[in-house]
Amino acid sequence: MEKHLAISLSKAIHQKARLGIMSILMASEEAEFNYFKEKLNLTDGNLSSHLSLLEKEKYIRIRKKFIKKKPKTLCRMTEKGRQAFEEYLENLEKIIRSFPPDERRSK
Amino acid sequence: MEKHLAISLSKAIHQKARLGIMSILMASEEAEFNYFKEKLNLTDGNLSSHLSLLEKEKYIRIRKKFIKKKPKTLCRMTEKGRQAFEEYLENLEKIIRSFPPDERRSK
Numbered sequence: 001m002e003k004h005l006a007i008s009l010s011k012a013i014h015q016k017a018r019l020g021i022m023s024i025l026m027a028s029e030e031a032e033f034n035y036f037k038e039k040l041n042l043t044d045g046n047l048s049s050h051l052s053l054l055e056k057e058k059y060i061r062i063r064k065k066f067i068k069k070k071p072k073t074l075c076r077m078t079e080k081g082r083q084a085f086e087e088y089l090e091n092l093e094k095i096i097r098s099f100p101p102d103e104r105r106s107k
Numbered sequence: 108m109e110k111h112l113a114i115s116l117s118k119a120i121h122q123k124a125r126l127g128i129m130s131i132l133m134a135s136e137e138a139e140f141n142y143f144k145e146k147l148n149l150t151d152g153n154l155s156s157h158l159s160l161l162e163k164e165k166y167i168r169i170r171k172k173f174i175k176k177k178p179k180t181l182c183r184m185t186e187k188g189r190q191a192f193e194e195y196l197e198n199l200e201k202i203i204r205s206f207p208p209d210e211r212r213s214k
Contacts, residue, residue, distance in 0.1 A: 004146045006127035014123055019202070020113035026206055039111045089203055095126070096196055096203070099133055 005095050012057045013088045017042055017050045022085050025060060025077040033073035051075060059084055112202050119164045120195045124149055124157045129192045132167060132184040140180035158182060166191055 013022055020040045024031050037047050051073075054060045059081030065072050077085070120129055127147045131138050144154050158180075161167045166188030172179050184192070 001145045003148055004127040004130065006123050006130060007147055009123055009126075011123070014121070016113050016116055016118075016121055019116075020111040023111065023113060023202060023205070038108045040114055041110055089206060092199060093203060095130060096200060098130070099196060 005091055009091055010084055010088045012053060012059065013085060015050070017046065018054060021050060021054060021075075022059070022077070022081065022088075025075060026082070026085055030074050030076050033075075036075075054081070057081075057084075112198055116198055117191055117195045119160060119166065120192060122157070124153065125161060128157060128161060128182075129166070129184070129188065129195075132182060133189070133192055137181050137183050140182075143182075161188070164188075164191075 013019060017040050021036055024036065024039065033047065033051075036042065036051075037044065040047070042050070051060065051062060055062050057080075058078055061076050061078055063074050065074055120126060124147050128143055131143065131146065140154065140158075143149065143158075144151065147154070149157070158167065158169060162169050164187075165185055168183050168185055170181050170183075172181055
């Protein structure tokens with residue numbers, strides 16, 4: 001039996017906070033730790049572990065920089081991350097497309 | 108700061124196996140335990156706990172029935188489940204729509 005598409009979704013990306021991180025990085029070249037933290041309502045510890053996981057997958061690159069004497073953590077998406085995210089979005093689209101909005105109510 | 112849409116996705120539905128369960132029930136009136144199990148590559152224990160969680164949320168209804176003398180576990184989506192799933196799909200669509208396929212590569 002053919003498996004359902006849902007189970008082929010990337011574990012690294014599908015988690016809500018990481019989906020948020022990847023979405024933000026897909027839309028902007030670079031984003032900063034505190035921006036993610038506020039935008040995604042995460043604690044320092046939670047955000048750190050999500051970023052670490054994505055870095056380990058080589059989906060993002062993290063660098064530290066001093067801006068106005070304050071240390072900042074800056075993140076960027078890698079080419080590998082972009083490819084993985086595109087594949088993820090395509091799979092998600094396929095799942096969604098199997099339920100066209102007009103037909104949802106009549107099923 | 109406005110929060111990212113990703114964090115408003117339903118926890119109960121977003122988990123991969125449960126997304127699969129809800130997708131299957133959205134497409135078919137009723138589905139059976141072993142069908143989910145195969146289609147979603149789950150163990151009995153895992154599938155049971157995902158079904159229980161969805162039942163607790165009142166998103167699905169579970170009933171036991173004897174078919175050819177064998178006990179079967181049958182699941183259906185409730186109206187509450189359908190509404191929650193539709194809302195989930197709409198949020199997901201909004202996230203995906205912020206990355207139109209044509210523009211993904213040029214960003």
